[in-house]
Amino acid sequence: MKVCITAQGALLESKVENRFGRAPYFIIADTETGSFEAVVNPFADGSGGVGPKAANLIIEHQAGALISGLLGGNAKAVLDMAGVEQFVYQAGGTVSDALDAFKKNTLDRVK
């Protein structure tokens, strides 16, 4: 499955970004192959409506789950509709840390 993690940089060592729609990068990691791709968020500095736009973007990248610190209602509505599960990571670590926690099934699901 592909998992999207909001990040401050383009690497697995980058810190997890707390915000979803305004995250500078989306790291799309493949949990089966271990490969990953960094997607620049073109909506990071948008004036508004960035949540649903970012949600559409990660759906286009076939993410099946999202890991982020915070998530707005509009973005959640889009992700729910597309069947993308959302998980909260607020421990202040890196993308790798968040991914490990996800794999160990220790992250809370956004309901």
Next chain:
Amino acid sequence: MKLAIASGKGGTGKSMTAANLAFTLASDRLVSLVDCDVEEPNLHLFFPSKTTPRDVTLPIPVIDESVCTYCGKCGEFCRYGAISVLPKKILFFADLCHSCGGCTLLCPEHAIHEVPKRIGTLSVSTPLPGLKLVTGTLDSGSPLAVPIIHAVKLEAESDPLVILDTAPGTSCPVVEALEGCDACILVTESTPFGLHDLELAVDVTKRLGIPAAVIINRSDGKDEETLRFCEQQDLPVLLTIPFSREIAAVQSRGDLLCRAYPEWQKAFRLVFSKAESLMEAKS
């Protein structure tokens, strides 16, 4: 003539100034008082009267999913993120929509039509002979103040003398209210916060090319910094209202300074004639 009352900082006495000016001038001419602070209108408190508010609406899209092919053109076009198109589903977020109509125009299947959505109300009343009060009220939870301000201004568009009470701050609602005005009175108080926001407000009036002047309200007599700024910026100070318990008492019981103490009417008439000459000097 359109005369705006603005401030930058909130609570400096914009509405007090607008209400007293309108009350005084309405005794011998027609005055339209327009409450452009649609997120918290308060002029009706000074001028209670019966009104029948009417709805202010904006067009929003309705998507017929039996016709929609989920091509995604509308979602791609919408820069406000109000439409999300998924492979087999389309989501519309009314609160993000700015009613530009682009999605309706673009849809190749003509699957979108527009319906009105209420965002607030507008009311017109005549609380005194000679005084027309126009109040706009944005609904709670509705994010767009500007269209209501546009609607209330339109209601007084061709009136001979319009006094507009604006919202505090210097953002879109204030710019919308100020646009097209002939002069602007900035009400300030001699505090660091008052001066800071006065500087921002002056900047806005300059950018909009509207001649401005200042009223210092609640003055404790230590207005040097504000006066210095006004002198530097070539801003006439039209009136200084003292910090006084009597005036505060008039305000808090919903009365008007110029009604409770008619001697103040002379001062407000003078403010108006100075504002008029400000406008004439510009044109």
